[in-house]
Amino acid sequence: MQKNWPARVTLMEVGPRDGFQFEPQIIPTDLKAAVVAGLIEAGLTHIQVASFVHPKRVPQMADAEDLIQRLPQLDHVHYNGLVLNPRGLERALAAQLPSVEISISASDTHSRRNSNMAFDDALDQGMRMIRRAKAAGLYVRAGAQCALGCVYEGPVPPERVTDILRRFRDQGADAVVVSDTTGMGSPVSLKRLLDRLLPAVDPQPVVLHLHDTRGTGLVNMMAGLESGIDRFDTALGGMGGCPFIEGAAGNIATEDAVNLLDMLGIATGVDLHQVAVWARKLETVIGRQLPGKMLRVIPRSAGNPPPSDECCLTP
Amino acid sequence: MQKNWPARVTLMEVGPRDGFQFEPQIIPTDLKAAVVAGLIEAGLTHIQVASFVHPKRVPQMADAEDLIQRLPQLDHVHYNGLVLNPRGLERALAAQLPSVEISISASDTHSRRNSNMAFDDALDQGMRMIRRAKAAGLYVRAGAQCALGCVYEGPVPPERVTDILRRFRDQGADAVVVSDTTGMGSPVSLKRLLDRLLPAVDPQPVVLHLHDTRGTGLVNMMAGLESGIDRFDTALGGMGGCPFIEGAAGNIATEDAVNLLDMLGIATGVDLHQVAVWARKLETVIGRQLPGKMLRVIPRSAGNPPPSDECCLTP
Numbered sequence: 293m294q295k296n297w298p299a300r301v302t303l304m305e306v307g308p309r310d311g312f313q314f315e316p317q318i319i320p321t322d323l324k325a326a327v328v329a330g331l332i333e334a335g336l337t338h339i340q341v342a343s344f345v346h347p348k349r350v351p352q353m354a355d356a357e358d359l360i361q362r363l364p365q366l367d368h369v370h371y372n373g374l375v376l377n378p379r380g381l382e383r384a385l386a387a388q389l390p391s392v393e394i395s396i397s398a399s400d401t402h403s404r405r406n407s408n409m410a411f412d413d414a415l416d417q418g419m420r421m422i423r424r425a426k427a428a429g430l431y432v433r434a435g436a437q438c439a440l441g442c443v444y445e446g447p448v449p450p451e452r453v454t455d456i457l458r459r460f461r462d463q464g465a466d467a468v469v470v471s472d473t474t475g476m477g478s479p480v481s482l483k484r485l486l487d488r489l490l491p492a493v494d495p496q497p498v499v500l501h502l503h504d505t506r507g508t509g510l511v512n513m514m515a516g517l518e519s520g521i522d523r524f525d526t527a528l529g530g531m532g533g534c535p536f537i538e539g540a541a542g543n544i545a546t547e548d549a550v551n552l553l554d555m556l557g558i559a560t561g562v563d564l565h566q567v568a569v570w571a572r573k574l575e576t577v578i579g580r581q582l583p584g585k586m587l588r589v590i591p592r593s594a595g596n597p598p599p600s601d602e603c604c605l606t607p
Numbered sequence: 608m609q610k611n612w613p614a615r616v617t618l619m620e621v622g623p624r625d626g627f628q629f630e631p632q633i634i635p636t637d638l639k640a641a642v643v644a645g646l647i648e649a650g651l652t653h654i655q656v657a658s659f660v661h662p663k664r665v666p667q668m669a670d671a672e673d674l675i676q677r678l679p680q681l682d683h684v685h686y687n688g689l690v691l692n693p694r695g696l697e698r699a700l701a702a703q704l705p706s707v708e709i710s711i712s713a714s715d716t717h718s719r720r721n722s723n724m725a726f727d728d729a730l731d732q733g734m735r736m737i738r739r740a741k742a743a744g745l746y747v748r749a750g751a752q753c754a755l756g757c758v759y760e761g762p763v764p765p766e767r768v769t770d771i772l773r774r775f776r777d778q779g780a781d782a783v784v785v786s787d788t789t790g791m792g793s794p795v796s797l798k799r800l801l802d803r804l805l806p807a808v809d810p811q812p813v814v815l816h817l818h819d820t821r822g823t824g825l826v827n828m829m830a831g832l833e834s835g836i837d838r839f840d841t842a843l844g845g846m847g848g849c850p851f852i853e854g855a856a857g858n859i860a861t862e863d864a865v866n867l868l869d870m871l872g873i874a875t876g877v878d879l880h881q882v883a884v885w886a887r888k889l890e891t892v893i894g895r896q897l898p899g900k901m902l903r904v905i906p907r908s909a910g911n912p913p914p915s916d917e918c919c920l921t922p
Contacts, residue, residue, distance in 0.1 A: 475904075478870035479829065507863040507900035508870075511825045514794065541900050548822040555793035555823075583898075585822035585856050589790075 298522035300559040303546060304338040304499070305331050308359075309374055310543055311531025313343055313352050315578050321355045323577065325362040327570055331528065332369055334566035336546070340372045340393065340525070344380030357387045372433065376407065381421050384430075391431040393469065394421045394460075398453050399442035402473075415456065419463045426464035433499060434460035435469030440485065441476025450485040454492045461493040467523070468493050472512065475505025475541070479515035486519040501525040502544055503532065504583070509544040510552055517558070524549065529571030529582030545584030547571065565590055613837035615874040618861060619653040619814070620646050623674075624689055625858055626846025628658055628667050630893050636670045638892065640677040642885055646843065647684055649881035651861070655687045655708065655840070659695030672702045687748065691722065696736050699745075706746040708784065709736045709775075713768050714757035717788075730771065734778045741779035748814060749775035750784030755800065756791025765800040769807045776808040782838070783808050787827065790820025790856070794830035801834040816840040817859055818847065819898070824859040825867055832873070839864065844886030844897030860899030862886065880905055 308328055312319055328339055341363065347354035356373065363371060372391040375381040384392050396418045397403040400411040407414055418434065425432045438445075439453045457468040470485065482500075489498060500516045502509045502524070513524055526549045532542025550564040568587040575582055623643055627634055643654055656678065662669035671688065678686060687706040690696040699707050711733045712718040715726040722729055733749065740747045753760075754768045772783040785800065797815075804813060815831045817824050817839070828839055841864045847857025865879040883902040890897055 478867065480871055505900065506866055506904055507825060507860065508867055510822055511829055511867065514826055514829065541903070545822065551821055552793065552823055552826065556795055585820065588856070589821055 296520050297517045297556065297558060298520060300561075301517075301522050301524060301553055302338060303336060303549060303560055303562060304340055304372065304523070304525045305336045305528065305546055306340040306501070306525045306543060307331070307527035307529070307531050307546070309340040309343050309353075310525075311527040311529070313350050315352055315531075317578055318352060319574075319577060321358050321362065324355070324359050327528075327574065328359075329364055330570045331546075331567065332364065332366065334564075334570070335560070335562040336567075337368055337561070338370045338372065340374060343374040343376070344383040345374075345376060357383065360387045360389060370431070372431075375421065375425075377417065378421060378424070381425060385425075385428055389430075391433070392425055393433040393435060394418055394425065394465075395435040395437055395469065395471065396456070397437040397442075397473075398448050398456060399438040399445045401444035402438050402442050405444070415459070419459060422460055422463040422465055432465045433467045433469050434463075434465035435471050435499075435501065437471045437473045439470045439477075440472040440481050441474050443474050443476075447476075447481070450481075450488050453485055454489045457489060457498075458492045461496050465496065467497045467499050469499040469501050469525075471501040472503055475503035475508065477502065477512050478508060479511060482512050482515045483519060486516070486521070490519065497523055499523040499525065504530060504541040504544055507541070509541070510548065513544060513549060513552070517556070528567050528584070529574060529587055530584035531571075531574070531582055541583045545571070545582075545586065547586040547590075548584055551586050611835050612832045612871065612873060613835060615876075616832075616837050616839060616868055617653060618651060618864060618875055618877060619655055619687065619838070619840045620651045620843065620861055621655040621816070621840045621858060622646070622842035622844070622846050622861065624655040624658050624668075625840075626842040626844070628665050630667055632893055633667060634889075634892060636673050636677065639670070639674050642843075642889065643674075644679055645885045646861075646882065647679065647681065649879075649885070650875070650877040651882075652683055652876070653685045653687065655689060656704075658689040658691070659698040660689075660691060672698065675702045675704060685746070687746075690736065690740075692732070693736060693739070696740060700740075700743055704745075706748070707740055708748040708750060709733055709740065709780075710750040710752055710784065710786065711771070712752040712757075712788075713763045713771060714753040714760045716759035717753050717757050720759070730774070734774060737775055737778040737780055747780045748782045748784050749778075749780035750786050750814075750816065752786045752788045754785045754792075755787040755796050756789050758789050758791075762791075762796070765796075765803050768800055769804045772804060772813075773807045776811050780811065782812045782814050784814040784816050784840075786816040787818055790818035790823065792817065792827050793823060794826060797827050797830045798834060801831070801836070805834065812838055814838040814840065819845060819856040819859055822856070824856070825863065828859060828864060828867070832871070843882050843899070844889060844902055845899035846886075846889070846897055856898045860886070860897075860901065862901040862905075863899055866901050 342356035396414040526546040527543035530545035547564040547567040657671035841861040842858035845860035862879040862882040
């Protein structure tokens with residue numbers, strides 16, 4: 293249908309980091325390890341397992357090192373950790389994690405409010421961290437948050453995001469990440485950015501980290517596919533929203549992304565049913581319904597018609 | 608970005624019918640009338656207000672005639688009623704509704720289970736109803752349910768859907784409706800159908816009625832736009848799922864569709880904030896959270912930053 297679509301897409305599962313991080317109920321480390329093992333069993337090969345942040349700021353991530361110790365070591369599986377400052381990077385190095393993500397906000401206001409750093413200082417620090425991580429032999433994803441809009445500043449110029457990510461590429465980043473932190477992106481704004489960004493960071497790949505805050509996560513993923521993007525971040529169950537806002541949407545749900553990609557004939561190697569089973573298990577742990585759609589559909593479609601015909605009575 | 612996109616899209620709000628119909632709690636007729644008035648105030652000009660079905664089968668629709676009496680009569684507003692059998696059509700005529708939707712299932716199994724009619728009989732009846740409605744001077748939308756997949760039969764051949772809708776066009780239908788009742792459609796299957804259907808029913812327009820059951824509602828709307836479709840059914844708050852399955856998704860949320868269309872530069876004439884306000888009011892009445900996304904975002908984006916900065920701490 294669209295010749296530009298990639299034949300295969302690599303999903304990085306970010307549920308254990310972006311999904312878990314602000315859950316008020318602390319998820320036991322053993323359960324986290326079991327979820328990661330289950331996701332690997334489901335076919336995921338790239339998993340962001342933790343964020344190295346101060347445990348007082350994000351208590352859910354206090355067990356990062358402990359969790360990493362418990363993860364299965366498999367040659368085909370790539371674990372990644374998010375590091376937001378030099379201290380976090382040193383922790384990731386000490387934990388012998390082979391891959392990190394270094395990320396700053398493209399919005400000065402957002403940077404000041406959330407990292408307590410002016411944009412220019414955060415950029416300098418990010419570049420130093422990339423050099424340090426590359427010198428230590430790590431694989432480095434380097435990203436720009438609020439790349440498609442900021443709740444404080446509104447639209448973010450694509451030139452700005454391109455400039456940040458080209459600098460990161462020049463420092464040695466192995467891949468660059470466009471994070472639509474606020475879910476404000478659209479197919480139009482995303483294409484505008486990618487048209488500029490892709491040649492600017494070539495030959496390094498661009499990863500899309502899209503939030504579904506406004507219901508456009510999969511729409512923007514489609515727009516990314518049409519620009520030839522073949523790496524996306526997703527989270528089981530669509531975790532990753534703000535749990536303090538009931539019903540707020542998070543990342544694209546892994547199983548929903550796989551369902552769509554399956555229908556498009558784009559390979560992922562991931563079994564969406566298995567991912568959905570883990571998402572449902574997590575719902576019972578966190579005591580809250582997750583926003584993903586396929587985890588509601590799976591029990592019905594696994595050879596079972598709907599429990600009540602009334603649901604399909606009419607158009 | 609895509610030259611084929613229409614400059615303007617007409618949304619038919621189906622919340623008062625598809626959204627309300629299976630809510631277990633009876634919504635008072637006055638509130639229904641207030642919702643419709645609110646949706647008109649928000650800019651919607653096409654509203655499907657009721658289904659003329661047996662009150663024992665769908666108690667929520669028992670007040671169809673009463674509701675229609677209470678609706679504001681405005682020249683620019685077009686009310687539509689769903690009729691699934693000749694008795695329903697006669698009720699719509701008696702209620703002096705100027706526009707009806709006549710709809711059958713493209714799936715024989717689904718037709719037998721939900722309408723207690725074999726497909727061939729349902730098709731004959733549908734054609735008779737169209738002739739009767741046209742003879743009475745009504746505007747007729749005629750649709751095929753399960754047009755992009757059936758939970759019982761799986762994929763539905765596009766030839767079959769095209770054949771049904773061409774016959775309906777030939778009987779005099781003013782517009783034909785592709786209903787993705789199960790939400791099983793994809794951009795690929797939808798394009799395949801539209802490539803065949805659009806020339807077959809020309810010059811009558813094709814309406815897309817897309818369910819978000821699998822999270823692909825807006826993705827499929829985008830695919831429809833790329834085929835030049837400019838008429839979509841949506842429901843405030845994304846109502847229309849099966850309320851017996853907690854968290855099940857329904858129609859495309861009107862306010863989410865408007866948000867996306869706004870970002871694409873496609874005019875709708877609808878103020879998504881006002882629609883979201885009504886969706887939130889309905890949540891308090893039905894005591895359940897609706898699956899739409901923008902109704903969660905609106906209170907934050909109306910000039911207010913997020914309540915907690917923690918939500919945007921990281922990518």
